[in-house]
Amino acid sequence: MRHFPATALALILLGCATPPIPDTASCESMPALTDLIAARDAVRTHYVYTPAGGVTVDELYDELAERAAAAETRPQHLQVLERFVFGLADHHAHLSANSRSSPRLIPSGTSVWVEYRDGRFIATQVRPGSTAREAGLREGMEILSVNGAPMLELSLPPHSSANSTTARSFAARVALAGTYAEDAVITARGASGAWTARLAPAPAPANDDDRLATLSYPASDVALIRINNSLGNTELPQAFDTLMQRARSARAVILDLRDTPAGGDSVVGRPIMSWFFEGVRGYQRHRKHGREWLETVTGRPDAFRGRLVVLVDHWTGSMGEGVAIGLRSGAGAILIGTPMAGLRGAMESFPLPCLGVDIRLPAEQLFTVEGEPRERAMPDLLIDEDTLSAADTGDPILAAALQLAER
Numbered sequence: 001m002r003h004f005p006a007t008a009l010a011l012i013l014l015g016c017a018t019p020p021i022p023d024t025a026s027c028e029s030m031p032a033l034t035d036l037i038a039a040r041d042a043v044r045t046h047y048v049y050t051p052a053g054g055v056t057v058d059e060l061y062d063e064l065a066e067r068a069a070a071a072e073t074r075p076q077h078l079q080v081l082e083r084f085v086f087g088l089a090d091h092h093a094h095l096s097a098n099s100r101s102s103p104r105l106i107p108s109g110t111s112v113w114v115e116y117r118d119g120r121f122i123a124t125q126v127r128p129g130s131t132a133r134e135a136g137l138r139e140g141m142e143i144l145s146v147n148g149a150p151m152l153e154l155s156l157p158p159h160s161s162a163n164s165t166t167a168r169s170f171a172a173r174v175a176l177a178g179t180y181a182e183d184a185v186i187t188a189r190g191a192s193g194a195w196t197a198r199l200a201p202a203p204a205p206a207n208d209d210d211r212l213a214t215l216s217y218p219a220s221d222v223a224l225i226r227i228n229n230s231l232g233n234t235e236l237p238q239a240f241d242t243l244m245q246r247a248r249s250a251r252a253v254i255l256d257l258r259d260t261p262a263g264g265d266s267v268v269g270r271p272i273m274s275w276f277f278e279g280v281r282g283y284q285r286h287r288k289h290g291r292e293w294l295e296t297v298t299g300r301p302d303a304f305r306g307r308l309v310v311l312v313d314h315w316t317g318s319m320g321e322g323v324a325i326g327l328r329s330g331a332g333a334i335l336i337g338t339p340m341a342g343l344r345g346a347m348e349s350f351p352l353p354c355l356g357v358d359i360r361l362p363a364e365q366l367f368t369v370e371g372e373p374r375e376r377a378m379p380d381l382l383i384d385e386d387t388l389s390a391a392d393t394g395d396p397i398l399a400a401a402l403q404l405a406e407r
Helices: 005-013 031-046 057-070 073-088 165-177 235-248 267-272 317-333 383-391 398-403
Strands: 111-117 120-126 142-146 184-190 193-199 213-219 222-227 252-256 280-288 291-298 309-314 334-336 344-350 356-365
Touching: 031 057, 031 073, 031 344, 031 356, 057 073, 073 356, 120 165, 120 383, 142 165, 165 184, 213 235, 213 398, 222 235, 222 398, 235 267, 252 398, 267 291, 267 317, 280 317, 309 317, 309 398, 317 334, 334 398, 383 398
Parallel strands: 222 252, 252 309, 309 334
Antiparallel strands: 111 120, 120 142, 142 184, 184 193, 213 222, 280 291, 280 356, 344 356
């Protein structure tokens, strides 16, 4: 393993006072600090949101600069950068590389969505098919500890207020996702008392195969198409075309986007939306440094004209959220489910010179056609936590969609 020089640490060990951290460094003398400066500058220049945990990018840099200057190994170098990204309290911001000790990404790597409410950490959705649900964790239960540490002692983004609901919710979701090497072990409390469970990432919620999308008929004249976390796969549009050719005689189509946590690309999402659009219609707005534009979809001549219902939840992420809001604005779709992942912005990558990784940041703000921030978009029919919690079997979100589709 390569070891980096630690100039600042050496001076401290010689009895000198902690040296001032320079605003410039190099990959030879202070590689982690050089990358931290590059990450700070990328956020200053390109990040189009305010860090959600109440921290400024300069406060975050000041918090980590000395640690970066002292980093000697590649793992220490990566940990400094991960801490910087964590400080943004933004589930969409991430690095292009990770280690086994790195936190899993949200929502892809988690099976439980948690929110900080009135001094407690509440599970607001437990993913179907997950070990957490099989172990008995349900919506509305309180999470007491993770890996033996009380939830209120979770590490927060630097400089975040201890009373920040956003920062605490963010930190809790990261902790419950675990790392690439180790699942989180939680203690939770429900009506019957406290119990402990290991949280492995959930499999795809409804399919046991690796097809890009699947078609079924849960009711007469109602077609259900499930996208299997494939909105970044350029083969999906052709696969979707094949399914829609078979489903086009249905009275209603239910499009299930609840397994799209990895997001994707508009070059994949637009052909899917074109099956439901008439003419040229907008599907989402972009804004960057004062410039705003409308992204559009051109409908197919043989577009589906029946009722369209779209299923969403916390594992509807990024491009999944874009397709959902686009189909509502441009095709009159009805969205049913829970709040989505709330991932902010369109992503761009910015290289960090020393470690050879990129920092990936939301560099364009995204809005519905009507002007609502995409990350705040809510379903038209919200399935509440009590309904989800009571569903030991079955799928209450799909059941609600079928009721609507069959009217």
